Each structure stands twice: as C-alpha cells, then as structure tokens.
Amino acid sequence: MIPYGRQDISDEDVNNVIKVLNSDYLTTGPNVNEFEDNFSKYIKCKHSIAVNSGTSALDIALSSLGIKKGMEVITTAFTFVATSNCILYNNLKPKFADIDYSFNINPDSIRKKITNKTKAIIYVDYAGNPCNIKEIKNIADEYDLYLIEDAAHACGAESNGSKIGTFADVTTFSFHPVKNITTGEGGMVTTDNDDISNKLRLLRNHGINKEYNIRNQEQSYLYDIVTLGRNYRITDFQCALGSSQLKRLDAFIDKRTLIAERYKREINYPNQLIENNIKHAWHLFTILLNNKTERDSFFLYMKNNGVNVNVHYIPIYKFSYYKQFNFKPLKNTEDIFNRIVTLPIYPSLSEFDLNKIIDLTNKWKYCA
Numbered sequence: 426m427i428p429y430g431r432q433d434i435s436d437e438d439v440n441n442v443i444k445v446l447n448s449d450y451l452t453t454g455p456n457v458n459e460f461e462d463n464f465s466k467y468i469k470c471k472h473s474i475a476v477n478s479g480t481s482a483l484d485i486a487l488s489s490l491g492i493k494k495g496m497e498v499i500t501t502a503f504t505f506v507a508t509s510n511c512i513l514y515n516n517l518k519p520k521f522a523d524i525d526y527s528f529n530i531n532p533d534s535i536r537k538k539i540t541n542k543t544k545a546i547i548y549v550d551y552a553g554n555p556c557n558i559k560e561i562k563n564i565a566d567e568y569d570l571y572l573i574e575d576a577a578h579a580c581g582a583e584s585n586g587s588k589i590g591t592f593a594d595v596t597t598f599s600f601h602p603v604k605n606i607t608t609g610e611g612g613m614v615t616t617d618n619d620d621i622s623n624k625l626r627l628l629r630n631h632g633i634n635k636e637y638n639i640r641n642q643e644q645s646y647l648y649d650i651v652t653l654g655r656n657y658r659i660t661d662f663q664c665a666l667g668s669s670q671l672k673r674l675d676a677f678i679d680k681r682t683l684i685a686e687r688y689k690r691e692i693n694y695p696n697q698l699i700e701n702n703i704k705h706a707w708h709l710f711t712i713l714l715n716n717k718t719e720r721d722s723f724f725l726y727m728k729n730n731g732v733n734v735n736v737h738y739i740p741i742y743k744f745s746y747y748k749q750f751n752f753k754p755l756k757n758t759e760d761i762f763n764r765i766v767t768l769p770i771y772p773s774l775s776e777f778d779l780n781k782i783i784d785l786t787n788k789w790k791y792c793a
C-alpha cells in the first residue's frame with residue numbers, strides 16, 4: 426500500500442540520535458535547548474518551547490493565556506480533534522465557525538460566533554495553506570481576543586514573506602511522523618511574548634519555578650511549584666532528530682510542492698483555494714469529488730488498487746463524545762467533508778508511485 430504520508434529519516438538523522446543515546450543526558454540536556462534555538466532561528470521568532478506532542482503544545486498554549494473557566498474559544502470543526510480537545514482540557518467552551526473553500530476557518534463565520542464570552546480564536550492552516558491572517562487579526566483586535574495558530578500542518582509555510590509561527594500570540598506545531606518534520610512524537614510552541622514564554626516553560630515542567638538543569642553542579646535542592654503544570658517534556662534524542670530534520674525541512678517542502686504541482690496540473694478535480702502571497706507547506710493534498718457517493722466509491726477504488734487515500738477530516742461535532750454539546754452541522758464543513766479525499770504526498774514518494782496515483786485517478790469513472 427502507498428501511504429498518504431510518511432516520515433523521511435536519513436542516515437545522518439539516525440546517527441545524530443545515536444550520538445545522544447550514547448551521551449550523558451537522555452532528557453533535559455543540551456539538545457532540547459539547541460533544537461529550540463534552531464527552531465527560533467528558522468521561524469524568526471523570539472521563543473520556542475519544545476514539548477512531547479502537538480496536543481501538549483495546544484494544551485499549554487491555551488493554559489498560558491490564563492482565560493477564565495467557562496469562557497468561549499472559536500475554532501474550526503474541520504481539523505484533528507486535538508484542536509478542540511485542548512479547549513475542553515482548559516475548562517473552556519469550543520464554538521465552531523464554518524470554513525470556506527480554502528478549507529480554512531472563514532472570518533465572516535468567526536464574526537457571527539462572537540459573544541461577550543469569547544476570549545480566543547484557534548485557527549488551523551489546513552494542509553499547510555495559511556489562513557487569511559490579516560482578517561483574523563483584525564477581528565482579534567476589534568474584539569480583544571487572543572489568537573492561537575494550530576500550525577501542525579504548516580511548519581515552514583509563510584504568509585506575506587514571514588514564517589507561520591510569528592503571527593498569533595502563540596503558535597503550535599506537531600512533529601508526528603506524518604507531519605513535515607518528525608521527532609517520533611513531539612511538538613513546539615512559539616511566541617514573541619516573554620511572559621507567555623515563561624508560563625509555557627512552567628506548564629511544560631510541573632510548574633517548577635526554575636528550569637531543572639541537571640548539569641548545574643551548584644544547584645540548590647530548593648524549588649517551588651508556582652502553578653499546576655504537567656510533564657510535557659520531550660527527550661534529548663528526539664530533539665537531536667528534530668534539529669537534524671529541521672535542516673532538511675526546506676528540501677522536504679520543495680519535494681512536496683513538486684508533487685502538489687503535478688497533481689494540480691494532471692488531475693481534473695478541484696482542490697483548495699489558495700491566497701496570494703503565501704508559501705504552502707503541502708502537508709496534505711486533497712481533491713473534491715462531486716458528492717458523497719462518488720467520493721466513497723473513489724475511496725474504495727483507490728484502496729483496492731493499493732493507494733491508501735484518506736479523509737481529512739471528520740467534522741469534530743460528529744464524534745460521539747462531542748454530541749453532548751449539541752453543535753449544529755455547518756454548511757461548508759459538511760459539503761467539503763462529504764466530497765474530500767486526501768491523496769498521498771510525502772518527500773520520498775517515488776515517481777513511479779506518483780504516476781500510478783495520477784493514472785488511477787484519471788482512469789476512474791464513477792458510474793452511479
């Protein structure tokens with residue numbers, strides 16, 4: 426089976442991890458700081474805080490803002506469930522705004538969901554396609570809302586010449602193996618705000634009021650717990666992989682872009698609308714079929730021919746756990762969910778496999 430996404434690990438990546446496994450520190454050692462510094466330099470942001478998953482990144486991103494229990498956070502339902510689970514972890518209420526045919530949250534729909542309890546917006550750059558950040562910022566300024574950017578798909582993407590990770594109050598990334606770079610499991614939070622950065626570091630490490638530094642021989646035994654934190658730390662060997670992968674990120678995106686360009690040129694189904702002045706990170710490549718039965722039939726056909734296509738995403742309000750909140754279905758979210766298919770895209774996808782996928786797609790004829 427050709428997967429829809431997969432990691433690309435080089436010999437150098439492997440060797441960089443082995444070096445750390447043979448060193449003194451498996452966790453909270455020099456590689457964590459190094460990965461954070463490398464990431465900040467790449468994104469051109471002030472602070473990067475590495476954690477053990479993209480979900481942990483979202484959880485502490487929201488906690489760091491100190492929003493009062495029971496307040497509302499507007500987000501999209503057309504995303505991985507972690508985007509809205511983090512709202513529930515923090516005893517806040519998710520409100521889903523609709524998307525448009527960029528597959529990103531629609532600014533007009535955000536406006537309609539704002540109440541006097543709304544405190545933040547979490548927006549997702551679907552597939553690595555940056556949102557209309559200018560318009561979302563205008564809304565945030567107008568209503569005094571925090572912005573969290575879930576950039577799990579958008580590591581390396583740009584809007585108006587700046588990297589994603591520099592726009593929102595807090596931005597989160599994921600390094601799961603299908604994402605643009607991987608640490609196995611892992612994530613990153615970026616911010617330019619010193620106070621938020623300090624809170625994020627506390628929340629990552631049990632709320633301990635100083636960074637535990639095992640290398641510091643002078644360290645006193647005294648420490649304090651100043652907030653309710655977690656253990657969301659990432660290991661040193663994962664961070665060695667992260668730094669090693671980060672060097673390859675631009676080349677990864679170039680490969681993904683070539684694949685996306687061929688799909689766009691050679692496949693006759695529409696894909697997402699893309700803004701001007703952006704650099705797409707192409708975490709996913711999706712097409713829209715005409716209706717649900719056609720999509721379901723295409724999905725099976727591709728699977729039967731050895732191509733593991735996927736559907737990103739089932740709208741979050743459809744899940745059993747979310748039924749208790751009585752969300753109403755959203756028009757564009759429903760339409761796109763019913764018609765969408767994710768085609769394979771990853772740096773090591775071979776010419777042979779890519780030709781096969783394009784060929785299969787073009788040969789396919791839906792018969793009702």
Ligand SMILES: *Cc1c(COP(=O)(O)O)cnc(C)c1O
Binds near residue numbers: 610
């Ligand atoms: C992958 C993903 C996450 C969660 O990241 P993990 O590292 O798997 O915890 C969050 N949001 C979106 C949109 C994702 O795609």
